[in-house]
Amino acid sequence: MPQDAPILIIGAGQAGATAAAALRSLGHDGGIVMVGGEVHAPYERPPLSKAVLADEQQDERIGVHAAGFYAEQGIDLRLGTTVTSLDPGRGTARCADGQAIAFSRCLLATGGRARTLPALPEGMAGVHYLRSLADARGLRAALRRERSVLVIGGGFLGLETASTARAAGLAVTVIEAAPRLLQRAVPAVFSDWLAQRVRSLGIDLRLGCGIASIPPATNGVAVTLTDGSALHAPLAVVAIGLHPDAGLARAAGLALHPGNGGIQVDAHCRTSAPGVFAAGDCTSQYQPLFGQEVRLESWQNANEQARIAAAAMLGVETAPAAVPWFWTDQLGCNIQMLGAVDPTLCYTLRGNGAADGDAPRFLLLGMAGAQLRHAIAVNAGGDLRQLRNLIEQRTACDIGLLRNTAMPLKQAVREAAAALAGQTQS
Ligand SMILES: Cc1cc2nc3c(=O)[nH]c(=O)nc-3n(C[C@H](O)[C@H](O)[C@H](O)COP(=O)(O)OP(=O)(O)OC[C@H]3O[C@@H](n4cnc5c(N)ncnc54)[C@H](O)[C@@H]3O)c2cc1C
Structure with a gap:
């Protein structure tokens, strides 16, 4: 690879933009070219299913960096074209518009x-997918025109989409093939809480129902579910997961x-090709907390891997990735999660777990023996931060103290850890 050539960033999204900024703040004063499709x-992207879907004024407020950042930082941002081929050995890339780019690192x-349902392809009348700002704008206009959505x-x-649509006054039906919500991401106790919360807001939730068939519909989208029920709405949003863009x-x-x-x-975001790194939703990484290789689709992971990749490209030491953290705003709640879910964990509630009401507020604490491994905070993000050290350091702690709401959390964390100080840590 030509060592005086620029660093090439392919993809002008969360990870790409964060990596470009990290390269500059780590002192890289050479060229940076960023190509974005x-x-x-x-x-x-997080606001696309939340604030942006409800309010067009948000469209201008979601930049990863301020508008002038790229020019000020000497980052050569080439938008509206994709990199179509890459030769890691030679250090060259070619774009759809014909330009060729030589790079030192990439x-x-x-x-x-978005994963698609073949029977409901993108572009079909009434069918929406949500990944980009263009998708959000299209869906926003449709939600304003119509009165119901599948x-x-x-x-x-x-x-999140159902929640935004419901808040805008639409009749909303959510169809989920699994027997519970977020089956792989949260414990059953929290799936049940979410289902109650969804229903308490007047959303029609169909759990354990796959799509059996999609009969032709002249006006909107019709589906028949595996339980035999037939549904129809002027629009449908398909949100069935993501394929990493790894072609x-x-x-x-x-x-x-x-x-x-x-x-x-x-762990340094190095791929199998020397000089080529990867970060964000497109990657698969070994995660010690999960004990296996995983794909993390989260804002935090994109930022963490971008920071780590930038340092690795420059050969600079940096802190390892923080414990996985995820947040979502939906159903009138800010929900945050820290650590790794695991079916063997035993969950305990701290706070009031009622699903209805304006502002539920509680913590769910997932324990492996005396170690806190996973925590879910509903409208209690500040509390979650206080648990970070316990999860990161796998400190043995007394759960009886942790769940005691009579004691302020800060004190409970201190005393819970002190109570079992000296126990073996794994
Ligand atoms: C609607 C929505 C809501 C979300 N809400 C949350 C949330 O509440 N909390 C949370 O933690 N996470 C959330 N996420 C996930 C989070 O936004 C993603 O994990 C994050 O954006 C991943 O960043 P990335 O840089 O890997 O990918 P992206 O931000 O998707 O950027 C990738 C970019 O690369 C471009 N590209 C692809 N191939 C090429 C090519 N060959 N050449 C040039 N450009 C290319 C794409 O067009 C895209 O612009 C949400 C995502 C969406 C879509």
Whole structure:
């Protein structure tokens, strides 16, 4: 690879933009070229299913960096074209518009694409997917025109979209094939709480119902569910997951995870090709907390891997990735999660777990023996921060003290850890 050539960042999204900024703040004063398939400068995707879906004034407020940042930092941002081929050995890339780019190091930050239902393809009348600002604008206009919506998929994205649509006054039906919500991401006790919360807001939730068939509909979208029920609405949002965008990496001969399809990276975000790094939704990484290789689709992971990749590209030491953290705003609640869910954990409630009411507020604490491994905070993000050290350091603690709401959490954390100080840590 030509060592005086710029660093090439492929994908102008969360990870790409964060990596570019990190390269500059770590002192890299050489060239940075960032190529992005969308026409917009990098923007944050979390608001797309929340504030942006409800209010067009938000469209201008979601930039990862301020508008002038890229020019000020000498970052050569090339938008509206994609990198179509990559030759890691020669250090060259070619774009759809014909330009060729030589690079010294390269970061793949290509994100992912919405998984599609073949019977409800993108572009079909009444059918929406939600990944980009363009998608959000299209869906926002449709939600304003119509009075009801079918949301196919009860994952984070489906629930956020359902929640925004319901708050806008639409009749909303959520169809989820699994017997409970967020089956792989949260324990059953929290799935049940979410289902109650969803229903308490007047959303029609169909759990354990797959799509049996999609009969032709002249006006909108019709579906027949596996329980025999027939539904119809003028629009449907399909939110059934994400495929990592790894086609470019595959064609360039990089190793992909055979199961999850992500670009395999090590703890420094290095791929199998020297000089080529990857970060964000497109990657597959070994996560010690999960004890296996996983794909993390989260804002925090994109930022953490971008920071780590930037440091690795420059050969600079940096702190390892923080414990996985995720947040979502939905159903009138801010929900945050820290650590790794695991079916063997035993969950305990701190606070009032009632699902109805204006502002539920509680913590769910997932314990492996005396160790806190996973915590879910509903409208209690500040409390969650106080648990970070216990999870990161796997400190043995007394759960009886932790769940005691008569004691302020800060004191409970201190005393719970002190009570079992000296116990073996794994
Ligand atoms: C609607 C929505 C809501 C979300 N809400 C939350 C939330 O509440 N909390 C949370 O933690 N996370 C949330 N996320 C997830 C979070 O936004 C993503 O994890 C994060 O954006 C991933 O960043 P990324 O850089 O890997 O990918 P992206 O931000 O998707 O950026 C990838 C970019 O690369 C471009 N690209 C792909 N291939 C090429 C190519 N060959 N050449 C050039 N450009 C290319 C794409 O067009 C895209 O612009 C949400 C995501 C969505 C879509």
